[in-house]
Amino acid sequence: MAPRRLKVACSGLGRMGSRHALHFLNRTPRAELVAAWTPDEKELAWAKQNLEPYGTTLYTNYEEMLKHPGLEAVVIATVTTAHAQQAIQAIEAEKHVLCEKPLSTSVEISQTVVDAAAKKPHLKVMCGFSRRFDDSYRDAFERMDSGAIGRPTIVRSQTCDMYNPTPFFVEYSQFSGGIFVDCNVHDIDLALWFFGQDSQVKSVAAFGVTAIEPDLKKYGDVDNGVGVVEFYGGKIAYFYSSRMNAPGQHDETEIIGTKGKLAINTRPQNNLLEVHEANGIRREIPLTYYGRFENAFVKEANEFTAACLDNNKLPFKLSGAVQAVVIGCALQESLRSGRKIFFDETGKQVEQAKL
């Protein structure tokens, strides 16, 4: 008898949703994509051609989809503002959940997802921090964990997107939570991974400019941001994000310890080709986030599936996703106010630096 496969549904079939759907359909052997939902007609048309013929039932109502017979898990890839509510509905309907990052751009709302999940400890609820599944980051973490660089002390991490010259770019910013929540949330999550999930933030300061899109100002956002996060216990993470990286997507991270450094993607490349031509030697880099992390998304789908089927521990705790939003929002607040923001050891904002 064939081993059973996890019955998964996909919520949202936009840019990322359609990718998640295809990963579960084609590249996650232990899962089957039994259902998908989208409110969007164009997305639905795409799904009729690319999902339905392979056995995926399409829904135009999220609640209906949750009732799909035998459904066990939901991957949520809708707009960020819908993440939390859908996640909670799915949890209440006894489904495992893989939710795209962030749970919400609001700390409080993010926490409601954690609270809902806490009531159903038998369910697997994971926030999709894709970099956690990337081979290079995994390799780095294992080396750090085995002591290769001594005690980790500094994390530098950046998320740099290629410029998107469409109006989307500015409009998107009003819902994205701002550059530190939208882009650097990945870097913040990496800092929490490498420094330990329970690291306590001590202070943050953020800076930013609108170099190419002055209109971002109306939403209090920037297109280039620099943020520093100090943790209790002598650890510092500092971040950079940009919406104008000329050659494409360039996300790099360094974990600096007392005895060495792990550098991930400080020499970005699209593949193993270099072109020697009249004006020098050139290589290209991935144009998009997905171009860089496609394999990590696929691994995420497979590990999530295995955790659900085998009742394995997930590779990281859901509560970290709230902590990442806490820090991202504090950076965003620091950016807006121009002030440095301080926290006491319990995570409460305070007025003064503790020296």
Added chain:
Amino acid sequence: MAPRRLKVACSGLGRMGSRHALHFLNRTPRAELVAAWTPDEKELAWAKQNLEPYGTTLYTNYEEMLKHPGLEAVVIATVTTAHAQQAIQAIEAEKHVLCEKPLSTSVEISQTVVDAAAKKPHLKVMCGFSRRFDDSYRDAFERMDSGAIGRPTIVRSQTCDMYNPTPFFVEYSQFSGGIFVDCNVHDIDLALWFFGQDSQVKSVAAFGVTAIEPDLKKYGDVDNGVGVVEFYGGKIAYFYSSRMNAPGQHDETEIIGTKGKLAINTRPQNNLLEVHEANGIRREIPLTYYGRFENAFVKEANEFTAACLDNNKLPFKLSGAVQAVVIGCALQESLRSGRKIFFDETGKQVEQAKL
């Protein structure tokens, strides 16, 4: 109704066979692995656990497997000496064939496969030159094809394996056809790809040493080989192969044209991590051929499947596989005799250099 999937069988479940089987089982959405055959008990035990539960019927007789109901295609990954006969049997049984390289270490036997395929032009018969499916090589080919480097003139290509300190290494050499046929056949195929499938070899000269395994001499083989192949029309390919590359697998290729150069993997790496430590900065490289080319093998399975289902042209002609063996064997003969070998424009060996 679900689009139909290609019914594939796998012949041989050893090192490469088991990988091909899993690729068709799990990573080729448009195919299903309906059958597999192996004469080996250990491999069979593995298959009972890893293939049978997912719907693959196991056979202990190749001919029986060919009769599997509805079977459409066979991937052949047995020992090299069985490739040709199994391929011909499959062709005669009206199956599409994906055969691991080389068809045979003998030119004449390789040709018999081409002859058999020629009688069944409706079948897709492909020799598995995996590098043809690698993203970096594809990228290079497209650039060359679009004129980026002018007229391609020189190809340099190497296949370097990590040292395998088991007796396997020497014993394997008596069936492998020798280092130029076993390792450099990939590089030769690349030269034929980049110079054009119909390039006519003009002369070859090969050199070699046994640096770490003197016992290879008894089979006329070496552990480090250098070969040069001159083509009519002013083109030269030169090759290096080694069985003792310290850090792992390092296959690199340069295509040099009149206006530029395409360099593939001249900076090998396992992933995007570099370790900064007390004695410098270090990166690792893949340890095995499969570690380097896993994604290419998966793409090969998918493109072969699509060609069978949609009756598309295969990405390259089967006859090239014979031409690669012709050149590999000529290099091997040059190595053994110490002589340079000459060909006229019709491909016949001649005594004298044509100046």
Added chain:
Amino acid sequence: MAPRRLKVACSGLGRMGSRHALHFLNRTPRAELVAAWTPDEKELAWAKQNLEPYGTTLYTNYEEMLKHPGLEAVVIATVTTAHAQQAIQAIEAEKHVLCEKPLSTSVEISQTVVDAAAKKPHLKVMCGFSRRFDDSYRDAFERMDSGAIGRPTIVRSQTCDMYNPTPFFVEYSQFSGGIFVDCNVHDIDLALWFFGQDSQVKSVAAFGVTAIEPDLKKYGDVDNGVGVVEFYGGKIAYFYSSRMNAPGQHDETEIIGTKGKLAINTRPQNNLLEVHEANGIRREIPLTYYGRFENAFVKEANEFTAACLDNNKLPFKLSGAVQAVVIGCALQESLRSGRKIFFDETGKQVEQAKL
């Protein structure tokens, strides 16, 4: 008649002083090292062997040296605390001055040198920011200047030294001005170079930890520092410095513009050799600052000499050296107080962020 050579004296013959002396003696064709001074017996002994035989008169009194017949210029490479006074004395004695960085760790004292120089506009007085003479930085500047990256917006720059496990390291810190003044002053100077010498600082925030030398705390210093400097006009520079970089010296800089990025030394190396060995591929990096910037120091000596002899404009203004100390000291103050520090458009510290 031989073209005349600039008569130069060297003050201080310690680690850097002896190098400057040799550069002017041997590697600056248009200069001659006519005199040198050191109060240190060991250094004097070295000079008797390495300078005196080649025509350099040795002094044990700085004022005496200034009276050396025909002396035209002085290079000052004593301890930082003596820089300013010696520079002023030399200026008053009508000598050109090349002073090692920083002029002083105090803004006020640094300014006195600028004031003294302003009274003698016919003299060339330069602060030795060696990176300004490095080929790679020069190349980057010219490209930025010609518009290659659009409008420069973000500078990231780091100065990372190899760990020095001697007591020197901690003791040195009480005179060095702290990590932002001692190490990052180079990076600050680069930001002023690339953003424009007259850039006005708007706010700074600094963070730091003592990861390997807790004793640094007693001097208010750290061994790893992160600082951010915001400039009026939408420009941000952020810096990292470390005293514990495992493989050696690693100073890297990125200038990020609206259309591209210039990355200097993001792939550090000692030379063009890579070692392929059992555990990967490895390269080494320079162990010291001088190992990285030797050629820049030599070019500095030659350009300073040419400016003196030909009455050319110096490549950068002395006042920038004060501005770099202003920013370095503000970062150091932010580090100590834990507060973010704000400036108005005239450079005066203010209480509030200007939004």
Added chain:
Amino acid sequence: MAPRRLKVACSGLGRMGSRHALHFLNRTPRAELVAAWTPDEKELAWAKQNLEPYGTTLYTNYEEMLKHPGLEAVVIATVTTAHAQQAIQAIEAEKHVLCEKPLSTSVEISQTVVDAAAKKPHLKVMCGFSRRFDDSYRDAFERMDSGAIGRPTIVRSQTCDMYNPTPFFVEYSQFSGGIFVDCNVHDIDLALWFFGQDSQVKSVAAFGVTAIEPDLKKYGDVDNGVGVVEFYGGKIAYFYSSRMNAPGQHDETEIIGTKGKLAINTRPQNNLLEVHEANGIRREIPLTYYGRFENAFVKEANEFTAACLDNNKLPFKLSGAVQAVVIGCALQESLRSGRKIFFDETGKQVEQAKL
């Protein structure tokens, strides 16, 4: 009293001669350039401006220059055809000699220099194989010498020049000895250095094409050459040279041993800058041989000077320069005849491969 400096004269003030002259004038502290000779008016005009004012006496007759009072050493940088005779004249006049490579394009004539030098063992006579003085090659040699890569077995080395679209290129070829003697003589010398100066060549085979300059054929030359040299004792060197390398000068070398590999300049670069721009990440490389090896030439001048003054052993034997020409000429002969060429253990050409 100032230590004495070696009195050096420079013969030839063309492209390389003028550089040698300036190196000895300005960048070789223990030498002084007392004399220079050139038959060329334009070069003489240059020398009147750039050498004479600094104390160099100019001559229009080589023999006269040899009689310059106190002259101790001559650097010969005239056209190749004059090297040998001038070297012998200098030796007979009791001068040390640094002669640009090759001594001659003829084996017999090269040997006459060695014979002349053998009669004056107190003189230092060196052929200027500049790569022997390059930091990266030195570093590689020391590592090999200390056993880092086991037993060296294979050398791969290339000399690739940027295309020179002037008639010079073709005309030069009739005196240069051909591409293997002119370009690869450096690579051959490196093979002899890394394999041992007394390595005995066993066979050679050469191949070539005229990809961009068909006119080279009239001098029996090519613009792209591939050559293999087999040595007795199980060692192989293989070479590539090109006159059409698009981005500039790219000379790279690998020394492959039984336990590792030393790779020199497999990632060429002009400096430490990379440009991130819309179509990827780009670096430039040196445009000329001198751009790549300037520092090596300066070190050559200094080490030659030290050997003369201190009566030190030269870093390598003059006889190797003949051996390099022997191999270069054999490759050139193989290229012209299309035949593989064999040698017995005494270095005599024989008809048959020795197996």
